[in-house]
Amino acid sequence: MFPFVFEWTWDAGYLIFMGLLYLVLGVIAFGLIYALVKTWLQLRAPHRK
Amino acid sequence: MDLALIPNGVQRCSLKRFLPWMLLWSLVVAWGLVSAFLCFYKGLNQTNMNHYFAFGLWITFDLSLIALGAGAFFTGFLTHIIGKEDLKAIINAAVVIGFICYSAAIAMLGVDIGQPLRGWFIFWHANVHSMLTEVSFCITAYLGVLTIEYLPLIFSNRKLNEIREFSIFGDNLHRTMAVFAAAGTFLSFFHQGSLGGLFGVLFARPFAFREGFLIWPWTFFLFILSSIAAGPSFTLLCVWVAKKVTGKELVKRGVFNMLAKISGWLLTAYIILKILDTISWAYGVVPRAGLSFMDFYEGPYGIWLMIAEIGIFGIIPAIILITPRLRERNGLLIIGALMNITGIALNRFAFTIQTLTIPVMPFDVFMSYFPTWQEWGIALGAVGYGILLFSLSYRYLPLFPQEAELNPVKVLGKAVTDSGLVQRR
Numbered sequence: 001m002f003p004f005v006f007e008w009t010w011d012a013g014y015l016i017f018m019g020l021l022y023l024v025l026g027v028i029a030f031g032l033i034y035a036l037v038k039t040w041l042q043l044r045a046p047h048r049k
Numbered sequence: 050m051d052l053a054l055i056p057n058g059v060q061r062c063s064l065k066r067f068l069p070w071m072l073l074w075s076l077v078v079a080w081g082l083v084s085a086f087l088c089f090y091k092g093l094n095q096t097n098m099n100h101y102f103a104f105g106l107w108i109t110f111d112l113s114l115i116a117l118g119a120g121a122f123f124t125g126f127l128t129h130i131i132g133k134e135d136l137k138a139i140i141n142a143a144v145v146i147g148f149i150c151y152s153a154a155i156a157m158l159g160v161d162i163g164q165p166l167r168g169w170f171i172f173w174h175a176n177v178h179s180m181l182t183e184v185s186f187c188i189t190a191y192l193g194v195l196t197i198e199y200l201p202l203i204f205s206n207r208k209l210n211e212i213r214e215f216s217i218f219g220d221n222l223h224r225t226m227a228v229f230a231a232a233g234t235f236l237s238f239f240h241q242g243s244l245g246g247l248f249g250v251l252f253a254r255p256f257a258f259r260e261g262f263l264i265w266p267w268t269f270f271l272f273i274l275s276s277i278a279a280g281p282s283f284t285l286l287c288v289w290v291a292k293k294v295t296g297k298e299l300v301k302r303g304v305f306n307m308l309a310k311i312s313g314w315l316l317t318a319y320i321i322l323k324i325l326d327t328i329s330w331a332y333g334v335v336p337r338a339g340l341s342f343m344d345f346y347e348g349p350y351g352i353w354l355m356i357a358e359i360g361i362f363g364i365i366p367a368i369i370l371i372t373p374r375l376r377e378r379n380g381l382l383i384i385g386a387l388m389n390i391t392g393i394a395l396n397r398f399a400f401t402i403q404t405l406t407i408p409v410m411p412f413d414v415f416m417s418y419f420p421t422w423q424e425w426g427i428a429l430g431a432v433g434y435g436i437l438l439f440s441l442s443y444r445y446l447p448l449f450p451q452e453a454e455l456n457p458v459k460v461l462g463k464a465v466t467d468s469g470l471v472q473r474r
Contacts, residue, residue, distance in 0.1 A: 006173050017177035021186055024232050028194060031228040035221040042217050 054208055054445045058453035061444050062295075071440065074433040081430015084423035085160050093163045095423040104401045106420040107161045110428045112244055112397035114150040115188065116272070117390055120280030121147020121195060122230075122237035127311070129230035135307055138300045138451045141202050142291075143284045145442045146435075148195040153431035155192055160427055180247035187240030194233040197222060202446050238273060245272025248400045255338035256345050257404040259330065267326050268400075274322065278315035279393035281308040282370070282386040289383055291443060298455035299448075306373075309382055313370025316389055320363045323396075327359065347415045350403045358399060362392030 008014060055061050087095045098105040124143040127133040159165045171185045204210060204219030222229075242265065248257040249266025259266040285308040292299050331342050346352040369375045369385030376382050406416050420428075442448055 005175050007175075013177045017175070017183070021190075024235055025190060027228060027232045028190070028197070031225045031232070032197065032222075034228075035218060035225050038221045039214065039218040042221075043214060 051445075054206060056205075056207055056445075056447045056453075058458060059447075059456065060297075060458055067440075067444065071437060074436045074440070077433030078430050078437065080426040081428075081433065084426030084430065087423055088160050088163075088427070089165075095421060097418055097421050097424065101416045102402070102405050102418045104405060105418060106424045106428050107157045109394075109398050109401045110431065111154045111157055111161075112401060113394040114154045114431070115241065115244065116276040116279050116393050116397060117283035118147045118150025118154070118280065119237060119241060119276035120282075120284035121150075121198075122191070122233045123277045123280050124284060125198065125226075125230040126234045129227040130234070133307075135304060138304045138449065139284060139288060139308070141446075141448050141450070142288055142299075144195060144198045144202065145439060145448065146284055146287050148192075148199050149435040149438050151188060151192045151195055153434055155188060156434075157427055157431055180243040180250065183243040184240045184247065187236045187243070191233055191236040191240065194229050194236065197229050198226065198233070201226075202442070202448070205447050206445050237276075241276040242269040242273045245269050245400075248404060251404070253409055254404050254407070255334050255340060255409075256407050257400055258334055258338075259326065260333070267322075271319065271323060271326060274315060274319040275393050275396060278312055278319045279390050281312040282316075282366075282389040285309060285312070286383065286386045286390065287439070288449075289386075291439070295443070297452065300451050301455070304451075305382060306376060309370045309376045309386065310373075312386065312389060313367060313372075313376065316363070317367040317371055320359065320367050323359060323363065327355070345403075345407055348406070349417050350399075350406055354395065354399060354403065358392055358395040362388045362395060366392065 005014065005018060008018075050064050061067070084095070096105060121143045124136055124140055128136045128140045159168060162168055171182060172189075175186070176182050201219040201223040204215040210216050210219070245268035246266055248254075249259040249261060249268030251257045257268070259268050261267045261269065285305055288299055289305070335342055335345075343352070346355070366385045366388035369381050370389065376385060402418060406418065408415060
């Protein structure tokens, strides 16, 4: 099962394909989380004052 | 009635004129929905697809939409990563067009697979050696990227922007856009290529089969190049049609010239490589398969199709778009862009339909295929959906940052200088 593919096998094909997929999904998630966290911090800022 | 939603500094037609326009395209969408319902309820026997034609009109439309939607990733790449500032005038429209193309393509695929409830199988039981798996992963992830790219524009709506959370989140997403543009470029590069690659690896179908570089057949690279050649032309054409329908200048003429120039040079490179590919196929793959060149051109899919694809809708638009004197003439600019996208759509048609029509077994015969009204309904429903979403986006969102400057609104004879548009830096 690991990493999140039902018929996962430890060979180059799976490692390259899923590795690149998770890399790009990670980049997208990082961008989204960064924007969300920054928004949250900016929204909290006036309350601190 | 909806004045509060319309961006400041720009004029839109009255709701009385807008609603019939929307109704017209809603009817086309309704035709698509009825067709989709019939396909879900009664099955794919509602189509003229069969064991010969596992791919039909929908896949042709899908491949064309995905190629034409490449304007979004390529314009995003040029704007956010290369830093072509002039394209900022058109990037919002390119994103909306890309979103429409990809969401429509995925919706059509949802019907095409016949059992959409099992659509997740391709993700869970991933065959990592399949080009189609790569396409499925990439187009789904890229639709997510396009949605993220669309969000800041939606949050720029006058009313939504008054909500502080949306406004700040939209700004922050916009500032992070280079990250999403880079991810989108990566995903697009591979799925555009793999769409070509999945035909190029069909060893048993000599019409589509190609040799190539490592695991990638030449069609992989040709599909990437053709999509980035057609995408900017399609964006140009959509904006031009919007300009004609609205009667307003939406972007400066220089932006059209730049898109046409980019499109033209990429098309030129593509056509040269496509001609070389066709020659090497005709003298390599074809004789090795024990066939002759003309064996592939029979019935309704004659040699005219190749002449049209490469000659008329390939070489001619390339010449028009790369020649400054020609592309500066409005009529020729639009003809060039239209011919460019027609050529690419013909290419996708040839790979999807013509590949399947040619006999591969001694007992096979030359087949032809014509879609049913349900198939047309879903394909045209996608077009209707696109026009609806683009119309709504144009009406309620600041789609064209240069519009207010190019069409100053006069109040009591004086131009209003404060456009009030949300300008994201």
